[in-house]
Amino acid sequence: MSSAKSHKDHHEAAAEHHDKAAEHHRKAAEHYDSGDHEKGGHHAHLAHAHGLHATSAAHEAAKHHAEAHGDHD
Numbered sequence: 001m002s003s004a005k006s007h008k009d010h011h012e013a014a015a016e017h018h019d020k021a022a023e024h025h026r027k028a029a030e031h032y033d034s035g036d037h038e039k040g041g042h043h044a045h046l047a048h049a050h051g052l053h054a055t056s057a058a059h060e061a062a063k064h065h066a067e068a069h070g071d072h073d
Contacts, residue, residue, distance in 0.1 A: 007068065010061035017054035021047045 024047035031040035 007061055007064035010057045010064060014054045014057035014061065017050045017057060021050035021054060024050060 024043045028040045028043035028047060031037070031043060
């Protein structure tokens with residue numbers, strides 16, 4: 001796999017995790033609004049996990065960018 005493709009893959013993964021995080025945040029809000037705090041908490045936890053995965057993928061994309069362009073931390 002080329003570095004450029006890997007870089008793109010990390011950006012795509014970040015976007016997918018951000019989308020999933022947003023979906024779970026919305027589900028959490030719906031459940032909290034209806035008084036179902038157990039399901040709301042479950043979806044809030046999943047939203048947080050997807051947010052962490054998105055951040056990780058974005059960090060990997062940034063590392064690939066720095067490697068490709070000679071940038072340093």
